[in-house]
Amino acid sequence: MSRAQRQMNLNVFLMNAGHHEAAWRRPDTEPHHITDIKYFQRLAQTAENAKFDSLFLADGLAVSPNIKHGAFIGLEPFTLLSALAAVTERIGLIGTVSTTYNEPFHVARKFASLDHISKGRAGWNIVTSGSEFEAYNFNRDTHLEHGKRYARAREFLQVATSLWDSWEDDAIVIDRESGTFADSRKVRPIHHTGDTFKVRGPLNVPRPPQGYPVLVQAGSSEDGKEFAAQYAEAIFTAQQTLADGQQFYSDVKSRLVKYGRDPDQLKILPGICPIIGATESEAKEKEQEINELTVPAYGLQQLSNMLGVELYTYPLDGPLPELPDIDKINGNKSRFQLVADLAKREQLTIRQLIHKLAGARGHRVFAGTALQVADQLEEWFTLGAGDGFNVMPPYLPGGLEEFAQQVVPELQRRGLFRTEYSGSTLREHYGLRRPVNSFTAAAVLDG
């Protein structure tokens, strides 16, 4: 293995009992621990021992419409990340926070705090919130239209990055003799006045160790890709086939130039839900077994929401009915397209489609041996479909432990993944530059 060899980035996406919607029904999962910090601490430490770049916690601002059969409620991710920051040392900590139902001052401040607490390991997965149910919890009868959500997100990012820059890195001087705590010339109000926000600043937290937390994005719609090209430093994306993954990769990377950005400064991480067996047939059986634990009423509800059409009256073993036009979808547009394409390409019945989606809600599920999983990752990585992967264990803690113990060492043997952390911040793990302070950059230009 050569030191100069390009290496992949690995993020682990943690989700309660696991990503598979029936994971909690397996006897080896721990759905009774989903509000227990010790459980997540163990998962985080497993990932850190395997040298993962980061762990990620997703979020939604409403209960899923079918709580009877689903284990997708639990701790608020930001609160959980901060607790995990105190009991981990190196792994990056990425959390989803919505720009639609928050204020930029709060969000900038919380991420700055998390970045200080973790000594430079914070990442923000920026989402615009796709569900009507979330709107109902925030004084609205409907949720914002897709394009407006992205316009708000862009302004939100302008405010947040300015707030992080409102303290220069060396603004705190602590000169006890003269009584000077901070050099007030290096702390600036931002005076932002835009279409949506009016924020004076400065922030009341010093500039984060990383300058900004790593900015992550997960929408793959047109709006989403353009937003990512402008702001994101990592993308979580759902891609079912190598060809789709390659197409997405080159599409997004090519958009960075017009924002003056280096394509290498945006890491593309397709999701993969690996179901690992000692043999290929054992893995396929495991997949079959867990799929059979799904509750059709739950899967139908999820699918109906994704596709914007009520599927309850259609036969489970028949095909999908005609779907609405994508312009009518005001939730996750790219996921709608992916699911529609998948059903068509593989000519799936509704039940088959539910099973296909049960593992990771549209992300790629792959069942095989650890070597086969490593082969898949190597193929996508070397053939231009990803800079790394968003690993989504189907069940926890077992699915993560299997990946850590069997796939990671194989990737390390191939020289595709680190055997030790070389940096201490999330930016260093991902090979991302620390952002220059926009105020000092402007001052240099003015001077």
Place this chain on the structure above:
Amino acid sequence: MSRAQRQMNLNVFLMNAGHHEAAWRRPDTEPHHITDIKYFQRLAQTAENAKFDSLFLADGLAVSPNIKHGAFIGLEPFTLLSALAAVTERIGLIGTVSTTYNEPFHVARKFASLDHISKGRAGWNIVTSGSEFEAYNFNRDTHLEHGKRYARAREFLQVATSLWDSWEDDAIVIDRESGTFADSRKVRPIHHTGDTFKVRGPLNVPRPPQGYPVLVQAGSSEDGKEFAAQYAEAIFTAQQTLADGQQFYSDVKSRLVKYGRDPDQLKILPGICPIIGATESEAKEKEQEINELTVPAYGLQQLSNMLGVELYTYPLDGPLPELPDIDKINGNKSRFQLVADLAKREQLTIRQLIHKLAGARGHRVFAGTALQVADQLEEWFTLGAGDGFNVMPPYLPGGLEEFAQQVVPELQRRGLFRTEYSGSTLREHYGLRRPVNSFTAAAVLDG
């Protein structure tokens, strides 16, 4: 010491380098560690070893107007509390969150999460935000009028408590066999529609271990006292004299009856900033020394803000000018009154008043030996001015360590304070009942 003897509750109010505004200029403080979790972890563990009921982190949503001379910026308290939850075992964790610049769904969810993570140790200090500077960071040119802030706070509390009750305690069943994760009859939308908020619910976090976090309040105005009588389970209050403390205590306790509440279910905790010396004269010298470290420009700014009048042109060694009427004050009304009374009662010059306030911004500063501090606490406690105290170390970590090592053992010897935790939740430490779920209570009444 009899087991039945009434014991006091002790909260430690942590503030960066300490409460005294010049604390950071003392060589034994650590202002360079105010964004370091290890520093706060050490403070929390010192307090926990001394069996404090709780620690408290205050908050404001803007930088103080004089950052040059003040060390009152740093980590966002909620983020810090969650990190501390992961590295402490027993001590309660109380944080300020404003009802004026937040949404109840977020706040209810975060405190529920913190309560789960800490296994029942969360407390919420409910504030309405008193400064114009905070408004400027949240899309406003002025901040809400005092009465309107409290009306919003009351509705905010209705929504938050309903959200915590939206999951019955035993709603999660995890029946793997039947595929039933939650009993959906025990999870309810709240359908709140009020003057300010429209929130459907349910929350996406199960009911907190404590039912609700302990509800704390710190405003001592008429609006504040009435709000406290209705909702609060603990009050942090600034009282300069025993007589004022007694008057406040009986005033607030007497207001609980009309809300059907037991006066014992609201703990009143006057603030005390203890400056401890081996002898009384050593303590007084220490007080004098730290007061001389204050920067007049900083104190003048603070005092001008508190009193709603610009003091810069008045001689430091002369008296205060005439003050505005209290009705004109739209910030902290009770603090205005306290400072005005203090200046008048003790006939203080502006400089003397700045020194009086430097220790704890209007809370009582007491310089003496550890025995004298214990005497003071015993006196206020036994003569009906407090159920316990909000201990505000003037400088950190030393001021907390001195209190923990010298005053706490003396209180324990007198049978006034626990020698070991008897409970595990913050409610148990304070002797507060766990709230009944309002939905099940209503169902019982209906049935």
